[in-house]
Amino acid sequence: MFEFLGVPPQALFGQLLLGLINGSFYALLSLGLAVIFGMLNVINFAHGALYMVGAFTAWLMLQYLGIGYWPALILAPLVVGLFGIILEKTMLSRLYKLDHLYGLLLTFGLALILEGMFRHWYGASGQPYRIPDALQGGRNLGFMFLPNYRGWVVVASLVVCLGTWYAIERTRLGAYLRAATENPVLVQAFGINVPRMITLTYGFGVALAGFAGVLAAPIYQVNPLMGSNLIIVVFAVVVIGGMGSIMGAIVTGFALGLLEGLTKVFYPEASNIVVFVVMAVVLLIKPAGLFGRER
Amino acid sequence: MLARILAAGAAFVALGVGAAQAQGVSGDVIKIGVLNDRSGLYADLGGEGSAVAARMAAEDHGGKVLGKPIEVVVADHQNKADIGSNITRQWIDQDNVDVIVDVPNSGVALAVQDITKQKGKIFLMQGPATSRLTGDACSPTGFHWAYDTHALAVGTGKAIVDAGGKKWFFLTADYAFGHQLEADTSAVVKANGGTVVGTVRHPLNTSDFSSFLLQAQSSGAQVIGLANAGGDTINSIKQASEFGITQSGQSLAGLLLFLSDVHALGLQVSQGLQLTTGFYWDMNAETRAWSEKYKAKTGKMPTMVQAGSYSSVRHYLKAVEAAGTDDGPTVAKKMKEMPVNDFFAKNGKILPNGRMVHDMYLARVKKPSESKGPWDYYQIISTIPGDQAFATLEKSGCPIKG
Known part of the structure; x- marks a missing residue:
């Protein structure tokens, strides 16, 4: 059997698969960010907090309403999406005429408030959420033990990511969206309600975050800080992929998950900075990101 | 303002005469600074709970020591050594804080220990674990209370x-x-x-x-x-x-x-x-009584860090009372002379390196079927006598001699 830098291939495949799983979360979250940035030109710093709210919504539904994992997978993103729509209508929409920075500050503030509230109510250690019965256990793949639930995360994430990409790049609705990004005034002149479209886009983008939150709930503790741990990496993913590029966000999300997985084998101490090193390098060579285009 | 000038003058005089001992209470208040992670991954094991415990200790002492009021202030060090150091410096230099409590995260605690050592202020450590705090990084005014590595x-x-x-x-x-x-x-x-x-x-x-x-x-x-x-x-x-x-x-x-x-x-x-x-709430009548009081205030049972915060602050206040001053090195000496006897520790003794030696407990987490409800989690398997649990002064590597 060959070895790669002293690591047996079984271990390597295992780590790559784990990287792919983490990549699923990066992809889902960065996709939502990319959609929002593409359409609204808002850098949504509340994305991580809304991911956390998604996980907590699922937990609260189970705890107080007895709603299980599968209904929550649909309902929690709807709740988060609705919350996002309210945020957009009441606050964000007032900032479009101003500099990007204001949107960033507003959403950053919102993120701090949301995290602070949940920490106050539920503590910093988080709450346990069980893996649904249908996905308990795991299977032995020969080179590693794969918990069924993690396999499901990769599949669910891929389906949602590709579905979103298809809807935006290949359908009529998506064409409206892209057109409105290029020239909102002209699209409005064709009788399309652009402000409503913007609101719904924001709702959809944060619903994706909520969906990722529900997916994450059984793996990690449902923790008020789970979003802030992730959001910085996800921003790096978006920057590397290219701001506003849908496919860029998806591909980069999975690719960086893989890269991080490899780092955890060869030099674990650096596993939480490798993404930023890549970001710095990409920005130096291709400032618009790997899939972005200069505006 | 006048008090500050006077205090500065007093400090100047004290420096001038070398080993002169300060008397009384500086700033006319005993200020207890609880410095810990209030927002991150260690917030639940210490956090606001440690501050509540410190306030309980102040109340149980009567709210006053040597006729001066006791005040508890809190801050979040965010698990960053630089933030922890800055807060400690500000507390000691400007806000007249007499004693720093808790400081989980050994990295931050090592930084704070350095400052309190230089400035001769008492440091009551609960959250940090590294045994270096009473080893090569020990301080005459540093006390390591609940447990260590x-x-x-x-x-x-x-x-x-x-x-x-x-x-x-x-x-x-x-x-x-x-x-x-x-x-x-x-x-x-x-x-x-x-x-x-x-x-x-x-x-x-x-x-x-x-x-x-x-x-x-x-x-x-x-x-x-x-x-x-x-x-x-x-x-x-x-x-x-x-x-x-x-x-x-x-x-x-x-x-x-x-x-x-x-x-x-x-x-x-x-x-x-x-x-x-170092502590479990359900060991005897005394631990249960204190823990129930704590739970009434916080809704949770205390961790060993939070219970230790109470115990150490209480011991500190008693030592201030006995020494008649809040001068750090004098109080530290007094604290080491007095045994620690409360619900947290029985016949606890403090080594010259600041290690509070008390019994530790080996526990096993109960099965769901064995537990009677929330917080009924541990079964104590055995008691580890303090002398075995903690390193002796000689083996600790601390240069302070007894």
Whole structure:
């Protein structure tokens, strides 16, 4: 059997698969960010907090309403999406005429408030959420033990990511969206309600975050800080992929998950900075990101 | 303003005459600064709970010492040594804080210890674990109270090796605390005939441990020692159960596990884990009485860090009373002369290096069927006498002589 830098291939495949799983979360979250940035030109710093709210919504539904994992997978993103729509209508929409920075500050503030509230109510250690019965256990793949639930995360994430990409790049609705990004005034002149479209886009983008939150709930503790741990990496993913590029966000999300997985084998101490090193390098060579285009 | 000028003048005079001893209370108030992680992964094991405990100690002392009021201030060091140092300096230099309490995160605690040592202020450590705080980094005015890495290694480490867990793999938080806990536990494992087959170091505050757990799984070790704490330990244990690590014959050793961690994990996942603790609420009538009082204020049962905060602040206030001054070095001397006798420790004694020596307990997390309800989590297996749990002054490596 060959070895790669002293690591047996079984271990390597295992780590790559784990990287792919983490990549699923990066992809889902960065996709939502990319959609929002593409359409609204808002850098949504509340994305991580809304991911956390998604996980907590699922937990609260189970705890107080007895709603299980599968209904929550649909309902929690709807709740988060609705919350996002309210945020957009009441606050964000007032900032479009101003500099990007204001949107960033507003959403950053919102993120701090949301995290602070949940920490106050539920503590910093988080709450346990069980893996649904249908996905308990795991299977032995020969080179590693794969918990069924993690396999499901990769599949669910891929389906949602590709579905979103298809809807935006290949359908009529998506064409409206892209057109409105290029020239909102002209699209409005064709009788399309652009402000409503913007609101719904924001709702959809944060619903994706909520969906990722529900997916994450059984793996990690449902923790008020789970979003802030992730959001910085996800921003790096978006920057590397290219701001506003849908496919860029998806591909980069999975690719960086893989890269991080490899780092955890060869030099674990650096596993939480490798993404930023890549970001710095990409920005130096291709400032618009790997899939972005200069505006 | 006048008081400040006077205080400055007094300090000047004190410096001028060398060993002159200050009398009375500086600033006409005893200020207790509780400095810890109030928002991050260690917030539940110390956090506001430690501040509540310090306030309870002040109340139980009558709210006054030497006729002066006691005030408790709090701050969040965010697990960053620079922020912790800045707050400590500001508290001591400008805000007249007399004593710093808690400071989980060994990295931050080492930085704070340096400052309190220079400035001759009392430092009552609960949250930090590294035994270096009473070893090479000891201070005449630093007190390490609830537990340390040495006690954890002697408790959990030895119990597991004795039960046949000879081959170890460490999953270590990559900073001062993790390194020390790994080193202390390795020493105990090796001294008792075990071996360490590997180690992997993860960054503080990691959310996904699967990759590290997989490395531990393929190492062929019998025992995976978790040299981490708080949120990191919770996620490690949860994901180890997801990846079927315990089912495949390897066992987990949570080297530092707090009551708040077990509460967050739930008994289903954490049952059977062995741990070492300096305090458990349900040991006797005294511990139950204090803990119920604490729970009425916070809604939770105390961790050893929070109970230790009460115990140390109470002991400090008694020492100030006995010494007749709040001058750091004088009070420190008094604290070391007096035995610690309260619900937390029986006949606890403080070594010259600041180590409060008291009995530690080896506990096992109950099965869900054994637990009568929330917070009924531990079964105490054995008591580890203080002399065995903690290093002696000679072995600690602290240059202070008795």
